[in-house]
Amino acid sequence: MSAAFPRLWQEIATIGRDSRGGYLRYALSEPELVLRDWFRNQAARRDLPVTEDGNGNLFAWWGTPWGHRAVITGSHFDSVPHGGGYDGPLGIVSAFLAVDALRERGFEPRRPLGIAAFVEEEGGRFGVPCLGSRLLTGAISPDKAAALCDRDGITFGEALGVRPAGALPDLAGRVSAVVELHIEQGRALVEMDAPVGVASAIWPHGRWRMDFTGSGDHAGTTRMADRRDPMLTYAATVLAANEEAREAGAHATVARVEVTPNATNAIPSLVRGWLDARAADTATLDRLVEAVVKRATERAGQDGTELAVEPESVSPEVTFDTGLATRLAGILGGAPILPTGAGHDAGVLSAHVPTAMLFVRNPTGISHSPAEHAPDEDCAAGVDALATVLEALL
Incomplete structure (x- = not known):
């Protein structure tokens, strides 16, 4: 051969x-x-x-x-x-x-x-x-x-x-x-x-879609204190996923993102990201995803944004x-x-x-x-x- x-x-x-x-x-x-x-x-x-x-x-x-x-x-x-x-x-x-x-x-x-x-x-x-x-x-x-x-x-x-x-x-x-x-x-x-x-x-592994919603607005006229920017919540969630995965000895990746309206001079109204999470056993995977969602939800509360999480596929x-x-x-x-x-x-x-x-x-x-x-x-x-x-x- x-x-x-x-x-x-x-x-x-x-x-x-x-x-x-x-x-x-x-x-x-x-x-x-x-x-x-x-x-x-x-x-x-x-x-x-x-x-x-x-x-x-x-x-x-x-x-x-x-x-x-x-x-x-x-x-x-x-x-x-x-x-x-x-x-x-x-x-x-x-x-x-x-x-x-x-x-x-x-x-x-x-x-x-x-x-x-x-x-x-x-x-x-x-x-x-x-x-x-x-x-x-x-x-x-x-x-x-x-x-x-x-x-x-x-x-x-x-x-x-x-x-x-x-x-x-x-x-x-x-x-x-x-x-x-x-x-x-x-x-x-x-x-x-x-x-x-x-x-x-x-x-065990899976993919979870995370929708971060806020208020779209002008990047040049909206005061920082008045913003409800879902990109901030999204960014904090990416960092949280990395930290939680390292601590758990698991893997977490957020490599796909969609932004609305995806304009340089506009605060987004929606940021959609996909979490790929994997671990050596189901219990660890469940704890990892729960921890990431918890931290994302807490951050959404601080940013005045909203979060919805949908599991798209989960493999045992x-x-x-x-x-x-x-x-x-x-x-x-x-x-x-x-x-x-x-x-x-x-x-x-x-x-x-x-x-x-x-x-x-x-x-x-x-x-x-x-x-x-x-x-x-x-x-x-x-x-x-x-x-x-x-x-x-x-």
């Missing part, structure tokens, strides 16, 4: 790339649709029929589609705004190459293998991460998903072209295991000097199937087992079927950035590891 990986990777490397070297691959946007066509073409080259589940998720099948005790692998194509190229697509490219490797070994699967391309994993367009896998498992209703809007007012239902189909009946009876390969979003494997690792858990702590993770680590010769603070479709699916993840070493540990990278030799090692794992499961 050392030569095969860079050849196949280069086929998608420029799709959706921006001028800064990152990617704009929003779900169901033109670049992502091009990648979905590439997916179908790769499946056709390998005589793998492709099915769609009515939710925007694609599946290429080696064996009977949704046949008894199927194994699912794959990942997603969409990116965060100006993000890296490996987060998601690496798992799909590796899945096709793993099929090639197994065929070269003369392997014939006893169970069907499905290569998945899940839709809207990042939530970068419609706001809810892992939307495709949530629909597939019934974690979100079709009507709620269909009504989600992007920043241009286009709904998910409109972009998809149909009302989402929702949960797949008897998912647990159809699927025996899910294995998602992903670039590591951290440097643990670098420190362990290991090209591939196995996931143990995903931290995920512990991957321990027996499966241990088995896969053993199959891979004692690969290290490690947790992650990043959410994945595998985490959503883990509530329904035995699920595991493989991580490929990331030299910088950087993700959701153009600096995200994995060397070709480590990616090839990931393909070999995925092929070995799939051979055992199939």
